Amino acid sequence: xxxxxxxxxxxxxxxxxxxxxxxxxxxxxxxxxxxxxxxxxxxxxxxxxxxxxxxxxxxxxxxxxxxxxxxxxxxxxxxxxxxxxxxxxxxxxxxxxxxxxxxxxxxxxxxxxxxxxxxxxxxxxxxxxxxxxxxxxxxxxxxxxxxxxxxxxxxxxxxxxxxxxxxxxxxxxxxxxxxxxxxxxxxxxxxxxxxxxxxxxxxxxxxxxxxxxxxxxxxxxxxxxxxxxxxxxxxxxxxxxxxxxxxxxxxxxxxxxxxxxxxxxxxxxxxxxxxxxxxxxxxxxxxxxxxxxxxxxxxxxxxxxxxxxxxxxxxxxxxxxxxxxxxxxxxxxxxxxxxxxxxxxxxxxxxxxxxxxxxxxxxxxxxxxxxxxxxxxxxxxxxxxxxxxxxxxxxxxxxxxxxxxxxxxxxxxxxxxxxxxxxxxxxxxxxxxxxxxxxxxxxxxxxxxxxxxxxxxx
Numbered sequence: 137x138x139x140x141x142x143x144x145x146x147x148x149x150x151x152x153x154x155x156x157x158x159x160x161x162x163x164x165x166x167x168x169x170x171x172x173x174x175x176x177x178x179x180x181x182x183x184x185x186x187x188x189x190x191x192x193x194x195x196x197x198x199x200x201x202x203x204x205x206x207x208x209x210x211x212x213x214x215x216x217x218x219x220x221x222x223x224x225x226x227x228x229x230x231x232x233x234x235x236x237x238x239x240x241x242x243x244x245x246x247x248x249x250x251x252x253x254x255x256x257x258x259x260x261x262x263x264x265x266x267x268x269x270x271x272x273x274x275x276x277x278x279x280x281x282x283x284x285x286x287x288x289x290x291x292x293x294x295x296x297x298x299x300x301x302x303x304x305x306x307x308x309x310x311x312x313x314x315x316x317x318x319x320x321x322x323x324x325x326x327x328x329x330x331x332x333x334x335x336x337x338x339x340x341x342x343x344x345x346x347x348x349x350x351x352x353x354x355x356x357x358x359x360x361x362x363x364x365x366x367x368x369x370x371x372x373x374x375x376x377x378x379x380x381x382x383x384x385x386x387x388x389x390x391x392x393x394x395x396x397x398x399x400x401x402x403x404x405x406x407x408x409x410x411x412x413x414x415x416x417x418x419x420x421x422x423x424x425x426x427x428x429x430x431x432x433x434x435x436x437x438x439x440x441x442x443x444x445x446x447x448x449x450x451x452x453x454x455x456x457x458x459x460x461x462x463x464x465x466x467x468x469x470x471x472x473x474x475x476x477x478x479x480x481x482x483x484x485x486x487x488x489x490x491x492x493x494x495x496x497x498x499x500x501x502x503x504x505x506x507x508x509x510x511x512x513x514x515x516x517x518x519x520x521x522x523x524x525x526x527x528x529x530x531x532x533x534x535x536x537x538x539x540x541x542x543x544x545x546x547x548x549x550x551x552x553x554x555x556x557x558x559x560x561x562x563x564x565x566x567x568x569x570x571x572x573x574x575x576x577x578x579x580x581x582x583x584x585x586x587x588x589x590x591x592x593x594x
Contacts, residue, residue, distance in 0.1 A: 144169040147328045150366075172329045173322035208395070211348075214252050217403060217413045218245075220442070221375060221388050223396015228306075229346040230395065231339050233313075233367055235353045236377030241386050242352045244410050245377070246309050247275060250350075251283035257306035259285040262296055264315030278410040291325070293318045293334055300341060310338065312352040313367070328366055335367050368392055379406075380499035385420065386411065387500065390440065400440030418445035418556050421498040427526060431518030434529040435510035436549040436561065437502050443545075443552035445529065446500055448507065450514035451493040460488060466496030467511065468503060475511050475534060482538030483512070483585050485519055506543040508534035509562065512585055513592060522593050527559035530588075538585045542566040550575050562588060 144153045146169055151162035159166050210225030219225050222232075236242050243266075250259045263271060268287045275281050286303060290296055293316055300308060310316060314326040316334040323329045335351065342349045353367065355376075368374050372394045379386040388402040403414040414420055422445060425432065431450040436443055448467070455461060464472045472494050479485045492515060496502045509532035517524050531549050533541040543549075546567045553561045554577040561579055563572075568581040582588040 142171065142173045145172055145329060150328075170323060170327055170329065211253070211257075213249055215249055215402075215413060216415070217388065218249060221390045221400045221402040222373065223390075223393055223400070226348055227372070227395045228348055229342055230372040231335075231342045231349045231351065231370075232373040232375065233351045233353055233371040234375045234377060235355050238354050240377045240379055241404070241406055241411055242377050243311055244274075244278070244406075245388075245404070246311065246350060246352065247271070247280060248278065248410050250285050250307060250309055251275070251280040253307055254283050254285040258303065259307045259309070260288060260300065260303055260305040261285050261309045261311070262288050262290060262299075263311045264289070264291040265312060277408075291315050291317050293337055297337070297341070300345070300347070304345075305347060307348050307350070308338075308341070309350045310334075310352065312354055314354055332366065332370070335370050339370060378501065383499040385414065385499060397440050401442060401444070418443075418552065421446045421500065422556070424497070425526065428523055430521050430523045431514055433510040433514040433517065433524055434558070435502070435507045436529055436531045436553050437504060437507055438543075438545055438549065441545075441548075443548045444500075445552060445556055445558075446502060447497045448502075448510050448514045449495050449497060450511070450518045452487070452490050452515060452518040455489055455491045461491040462494075463492075464494045466499070466501045467494050467507070471505075471508070472511065474536075475508055476515065478534055478536060478538055478585060479512055479515060483516065483589055485516060487515070487519065490519065505533035505541075506531050506549075508532060509540055509582070509585075509588060513562075513588065516589055516593065520593060524592060525560070527557075528562070528592070529553050529558045529560075530562045532562065532564045532582060532588075534585055540564045540582045540584060540588065546572070550577060550579065553577060562591070 144156050146160040146163065146165065148165040148168045149160065149163040151160050153169065156169055160168055208227050210227055212219055212225040234242050250261060253259055267289050271287055272281065275283060288299055313331055313334060317325045318330055318333045318337065321330055321333055338349050338351060341347055374392040376389045376391055377386060378389055384406045386404045386406055388404065390398050390400040392398055403417045404411040405414050422434065425447055433448050434445055435448055436445055462473055462476065476487050476492060480487045494511065510530040512534060513524060513530055531543055533543055535541050542564050546563060550561055550572055554575045558577060561577055562582050563579060565581040565583040572579045580591060582591065
């Protein structure tokens, strides 16, 4: 008979204890232990060969140079933005996690993509949050009512496994992972242990049966308790759906991808008919710029391999309190504070008695260091009340001594700026080369922040 094993696991860090503890000795969190009970069965020493062994014929250590690599054929969807984020298309037999806030559009995206794939492939859509009638109503609203995908409202993983074995689909969608329940575990649905166990089972299904599985997960405020963060190491690809509830634009961001480049982005617009692709995000972020305004600078950022033009706005006003206030939106706070200190020390701008508000417009989040020079110019423009030419853009990392440091992929950044219509771009001096003058845009090399301020504002 199977032996029952009971243990307590910390939901914050995964520490395991034989008895309940009020405070985790590993991470120090209080009241985070949950009870886990599972049946431990005696397994035979010989394990059945996996699908990978059957495919390659390798069941013992082999010299790497003697292994013949086979290129995986990707399934290209009609959504070019999704293909870009996935690295060129869907890899068969992969496990993809799509995370995001509730209501951001994860289910809508999957419903649209799977409806298109169901024309050529067999698709099983497992829903633990909506009934078949509710999904049908949403599909009719999106114009997808005639889709041939299979709907299966269920939360029990035992029944889901049986249906997958019977239907043998090419694609499986789990909506959402927090609603799925593994009967062998004596823990609450949606808990960390349930989410991990269900994901582990889905990984076996994907690899053993060569079925592509898409898992939808909701992000909690912490992002760590029963959320997609605890699953990132288990899946092949992690995509996050980001967006501001006050904006209609949604950004699909690749955080991890075993089959392509990470940090790629795809952009969509939420309309009544569902999600619509945005093929030129640069125009979206720049179409509402106010002419002849101060405190505005355009940066050529790089998201994965995609150059993206975005507007950075700064507002500098005298403080009414004992200490200056700094507020950021879409820009790292610590990075902004560092740049303000560099401007005061190296650019001779008295900012210690000024409140500074910084934002990246359009709801986008800019994290790469190449946006430093644009932030510095936007702050200086607002502080001096001098406007920056609307045909100028900036790219460059700023160091603590005020130097403008080299950035990567400068060619693609300059090409994007020229394509959108900018006349002049300021880049790091060490990125300058003769070939950069052939893109139809004036390229200005900058060695330091002080030199950049002089060139822009005189």
